[in-house]
Amino acid sequence: MHQSGDLAQQPAAARAYRALERMIVILDLAPGSTTTEGALIERLQLGRTPVREAIQRLAWEGLLEVRPRAGIAIAPLRxxxxxxxxxxxxxxxxxxxxxxxxxxxxxxxxxxxxxxxxxxxxxxxxxxxxxxxxxxxxxxxxxxxxxxxxxxxxxxxxxxxxxxxxxxxxxxxxxxxxxxxxxxxxxxxxxxxxxxxxxxxxxxxxxxxxxxxxxxxx
CATH class of the missing domain: 1.20.120.530 (GntR ligand-binding domain-like)
Incomplete structure (x- = not known):
């Protein structure tokens, strides 16, 4: 893992991941709430592919859950x-x-x-x-x-x-x-x-x- 450096110089997938991770950490995406891939693309102003890659990585890390036909659920805070x-x-x-x-x-x-x-x-x-x-x-x-x-x-x-x-x-x-x-x-x-x-x-x-x-x- 490398130092983030200037985020603007990173690949789009890395920028999408860092932005979504930050939104989850500071509860900008509220625990237990649901959203959609389209809504996240709109918020991040990044392409579908990097946002999808970021979503998949965050799902693997347990910070959100992709629910087919039901959107994306942000992990609750227990x-x-x-x-x-x-x-x-x-x-x-x-x-x-x-x-x-x-x-x-x-x-x-x-x-x-x-x-x-x-x-x-x-x-x-x-x-x-x-x-x-x-x-x-x-x-x-x-x-x-x-x-x-x-x-x-x-x-x-x-x-x-x-x-x-x-x-x-x-x-x-x-x-x-x-x-x-x-x-x-x-x-x-x-x-x-x-x-x-x-x-x-x-x-x-x-x-x-x-x-x-x-x-x-x-």
Whole structure:
């Protein structure tokens, strides 16, 4: 997985995917709602083929469901599922952080720095959507640094599901603490401290687990 870079320079299918993913994460496409391929093409102003490819990918990731002759259903948000997502993420996130600390290149370091700066700006301004974008960029930088395409493909959809839950249940109070945990991982990665990076990734998963457990009690 690569850093998103300038989205306008990406292939149409990648742009369609990123736009639809964002709309799902920030609940612009409401959980449990239905839409149609035509409506999404109209909203995105992209061709049928790239939008269809994006829909198929998001369906495989469990973020929507294509229902023949009944439209496209956006995945519901069940509070108890957040804990399942975090439990599934834990091992792969720790493994990727450890690998990133061992293999991070200068290019990956630059991407980490840009994403961390964007996250800190989002915290200062209280811009939750910008924080979501920065979090996505950090995940992409981690995937690039870890140099393990298998882990990246496993982690990416879980990260998207987790961002969606976080946006729904913690966006009003959790920016600064979440940013602090992410920055701690980045520092360990850039220091080449593989065990420290793994510990910090586990700390972030523990934080998310506490949020998920609280959401499940609501």
């Amino acid at each position: 509070p108890g599922d957040w804990l399942r997502v975090v439990e599934a993420r834990h091992g792969v996130e720790v493994a990727m952080a450890r690998a990133a600390a061992r293999h991070a290149t200068h290019e990956a370091g630059g991407q980490f720095a840009q994403a961390a700066s964007a996250m800190q700006r989002a915290v200062v301004s209280g811009n939750v959507i910008a924080f979501m974008e920065a979090d996505k960029s950090l995940d992409e930088a981690m995937a690039l640094a870890a140099d393990n395409a298998f882990a990246a493909r496993l982690a990416a959809p879980l990260q998207t599901h987790s961002r969606r839950f976080w946006f729904r249940y913690k966006a009003d109070t959790g920016l600064a603490v979440a940013a602090e945990h992410h920055v701690a991982i980045i520092r360990a990665v850039l220091d080449g401290d593989d065990e420290g990076a793994a510990r910090q990734a586990a700390r972030l998963m523990a934080l998310l687990r506490s949020h998920a457990e609280a959401a499940g009690r609501r």
